[in-house]
Amino acid sequence: MSITASLVKELRERTGLGMMECKKALVDSNGDIELAIENLRKASGLKAAKKAGRTAAEGVVLARVADDGSFGLLLEVNSETDFVARDDNFLGFANTVLEKAYSSKQSDVAAVMAGELESAREALVQKIGENISVRRIAAVSPADGVVGSYVHSNNRIAVLVELKGGSVELARDIAMHVAAVNPQVVDPSQMPADIVEKEKDIIKAQPDMAGKPAEIVEKMVQGRISKFLKEASLTEQPFVKDPEVTVGALAKKAGAQIVSFVRYEVGEGIEKEETDFAAEVAAQVQASKG
Incomplete structure (x- = not known):
């Protein structure tokens, strides 16, 4: 044939x-x-070995927080396809990793995966036929406050928010806001200087700046930078459940201060490999002629 x-x-x-x-x-x-x-x-052993280097940019993010808000943990486990990310075997493995990391309060992936869990991962790779990887873990233990979490229904976005004072419920509400709006920093003072300078350069290069006196340009730049910082800072953003109040004001009214947040989104920062099948075939044909 x-x-x-x-x-x-x-x-x-x-x-x-x-x-x-x-x-x-x-x-x-x-x-x-x-x-x-x-x-x-x-040839399952060979298949698992060959798949180890393939891009795993799908998967799930999970969270677990102590009832009293004294400890919280985020986890990302990746697969190659969204189909596998919904597989019960994959989800069972991810939850097992979450439980071990949570119970040991461990955020080092290598330490969590040492021993039986790594063997379980390798067996799952052979069974499912895709590369499976535990990408990252974040743990938060508030010194003087609480941590709350929010996991979006599709398990693709998860957030931890740490508060000084306040309640787990408030932290969860703010975590939901972070999931939806994706702020860059807690407050304007935390924005890295290089990002601010880059934003200034972008603003100065905009068409409506051309030909204006330097002092006018400076005022316009400062105004737009102020707006940029408000839009990118959690405390300055209108709260998603009540846009009449900022997130910072919401926390303050409850006697709380936002200390930090961690937001995981599945596959963020991973460059997916796109294969052009026609080009690959052409390349193989050309190579065979040589």
Whole structure:
């Protein structure tokens, strides 16, 4: 049977394996795609090893907080596809990692994964057929206050908020705001100077600045920087559940001060690998001619 490019593509899409590996499997199975898949699955140890370097940018973020708000933890576990991120086996593994990290109050991924959990991860990679990785853990232990959490319903955004004073419920409300609005810092004083300077350069380069006297430009820049800082700072933002009050004012009214927040969003900062199948085939053909 002829091994066509479309057949190779279908096997790649169903297994996530490389083009040449899929082509070889199809040659060995005489073009029977189901037999090729069966043979590839039998080589589970090799498959797990080959998948270890593949990009895992989907997955879930989870949180757990003590009832009294004395400790909170965030966790991100990644998979290659959103489909696997909804798989019960994957979610069970992620929750097991969360429980171990929480019970040990450990935020070091290597320490949490040492031993049985790493073996469980490797077994899951072989069973599911995708790279699974525990990416990061954040732990918060307030010295004088509480921590609250919010996890969005799709498990793709999770937040911890630490308060000095206040309550777990208030911290959770503010965490929900952070999930929705995504502030950069707690208050304007925390904005890094290099970001402020970059923003100033952007503002000065805008068309309406051209030809204006330097003192006018400076006033306009300061005004827009002030607006930028308010929009990017948690305490200055209108509270999502009551836009008439800022988040800072909400906390102050409850006798609390916002100390910090941690916001995880699945896959943020991970560069996903995009494969152009047609270009890859062309490259392989060209290489074979050489």
